[in-house]
Amino acid sequence: QQERRRRRRRRQRQRRSAARRAMLSACRRWRATTRPCAARVPARTPRRPLTAAACAVTRRPAFPLRLQTAAERRQLSAVVVDYVDTSWLQKNSPTGINYLSLILNAKVYDVCKQTELHVAPKLSDRTGNRVFLKREDQQPVYSFKLRGAYNRIVHLSPEERAKGICACSAGNHAQGVAYSASALDISAKIFMPRTTPQIKVDAVRSYANSKSEVILVGDNYDEAYAATAACMEAEGRVLVHPFNDPHVIAGQGTIGQEILAQTTQEEVDVVFCCIGGGGLASGVGMFLKSVKPSIKVVGVEASDAPSMKASLDAGHVVELPSVGLFADGAAVRKVGDETFRLCDMVLDEVVTVSTDEICAAIKASFIDTRVVLEPAGALGVAGMVKYAEAKGLTGKTLVAIASGANMDFDRLRFVSERADTSETLISVEIPERAGSFIELYRHIYPRNVTEFSYRICGSAASIFMSFQAASPEDKEEVLAGLSRAGFSPMDLGDNELAKTHGRHLVGGRAPARLTEEEVLFRFEFPERPGSLLRFLEALPSAFNVSLFHYRSHGADVGRVLAAMQVPAKDRAKLREYLEYLTSKGYSWREETENEVYGHFLLEPVEVNTSGRSRPRKPPPLTFSSVHD
Secondary structure (H helix, E strand, O other), X not given: OHHHHHHHHHHHHHXXXXXXXXXXXXXXXXXXXXXXXXXXXXXXXXOOOOOHHHHHHHOOOOOOOOOOOHHHHHHHHHHHHHHOOOHHHHHHOOHHHHHHHHHHOOOXXXXXXXXXXXXXXXXXXXXXXXXXXXXXXXXXXXXXXXXXXHHXXXXXXXXXXXXXXXXXXXXXXXXXXXXXXXXHOOOEEEEEOOOOOHHHHHHHHHHOOOOOXXXXXXXXXXXXXXHHHHHHHHHOXXXXXXXXXXXXXXXXXXXXXXXXXOOOOOXXXXXXXXXXXXXXXXXXXXXXXXXXXXXXXXXXXXXXXXHHHHHHHHOOOOOOOOOOOOOHHHOOOOOOHHHHHHHHHXXXXXXXXXXXXXXXXXXXXXXXXXOOOOOHHHHHHHHHHHHHHHHOOOOOEEEEEEOEOOOOHHHHHHHHHHHOOOEEEEEEEEOOOOOXXXXXXXXXXXXXXXXXXXXXXXXXXXXXXXXXOOXXXXXXXXXXXXXXXXXXXXXXXXXXXXXXXXXXXXXXXXXXXXXXXXXEEEEEEEOOOOHHHHHHHOOOOOOEEEEEXXXXXXXXXXXXXXXXXXXXXXXXXXXXXXXXXXXXXXXXXXXXOOHHHHHHHEOOOOOOOOOOOOOOOOOOOOOOOOOO
């Protein structure tokens, strides 16, 4: 009997040891799969022990697995109480507890992935802080919206699934709903305004299954939503709201969960979330404030669509009469009542950013990630840069959520035009005489001139131009030098009319008396430093420039349209000048006979008695430096 008892105890010890080894092995395997994500975040400080909050997020054991005695368990409980800051939860219970539970139990990873927390070295250097980008553009639909949409749909009852779902959206939410419905084999009707760009309609249709339908109806969102409501009433379908739903909010909150899991070696100071309807900021803010309330959560809105900021300032939900559509993914006139309630609890501040700041953020994000974010997707980055500069933050750890990359290709030209914050847009006046151009340019050189527009008018010439200054101080130095030289510069950096329309309308038709001996040329030259200066220096002093247009687009070839007043007796000098340019790698083509020149750049004149429409107009040159 004693031998049997010994063998029984030996088998029990072996089973316990085997179970313990299996647990430890599973833990090691789990850590091996999650460490690469944290390894991408280089630490500046030695590794710190995990807090209980971080352990709860990552599901790592905070202490050894062998807690056999009651004394050890009591010790663990006391340490956890010391580690966890429960003040925010105690203040906001039961809301905090309920949403924390919803987020921890969200079922998003059937279709979503844990996206990277990308170190942004250039943004870090620029702001003087440690900057990370949470790359939600890596989701299958290139946006965070898939998290909330799937989490809402997967929690439907069998009866609700049988009835099907419906949604109204002109952007990323529609793609998330279509993808989720396809993954769960559910019927979906997605209503979109008829004005929705075809690229977005095609994207939604590509994700939809055979049971789903994309319906284009109405000329705006309100009319499309009215059709959605009629469908709900007629067919009993369940609405998947883009933001004002607890399960949608909880799905977006998993981003906050991942941020803490990926920053176990960092002390995150501020997290920046874009705000449209408020679902992302509500979910991320609820999780971070529940688990680690020391982290600040800052919402970011476009300055022409500040629906959440207006509501928070007023103390109740405010519906804006209209919103700007550049950041169309966040262009919401009225936030949800639930997202308003939660944002009022969790947001430390709301920052608004301009269109130019959004474009600059798209460019900055591209430099660090080589991904072109959509305007709404870059709101968090734009807000982070503005907040860090305004608050004078240095040495902090900042996380901006890059929420989407469904960029319309046609917008890239506008983004490129407005993204260069180093570009200074000005107007100057120069006397109408030969040599004025080169004199003006020498006050700006060696800075890069990016735009130059001028048309002769008879009095002092007004020139629209832009250049790249190295710093605000450098910009002021250039403007002061131009003022001393009598060029009367006017800074147009904050003039929206000038930046959007004026730069394309400068010039117009010149008086007939000033264009009698005018010739028009298109020039192309290698875009490198000093090319424009050499072009102007080689221009014969006898030729008066009567039209000049140049715009840098970052290409390898610079393009100039120039008109010169060339007396007939100096045509040989003009040929010599053109031959010189050809030898230096410049190509040119005369456009004096182009119909656009006659219709839009020359003042109409009566046909004179000699039968010519413009007196003393020299015959065009019959050759060019390039051949068709």
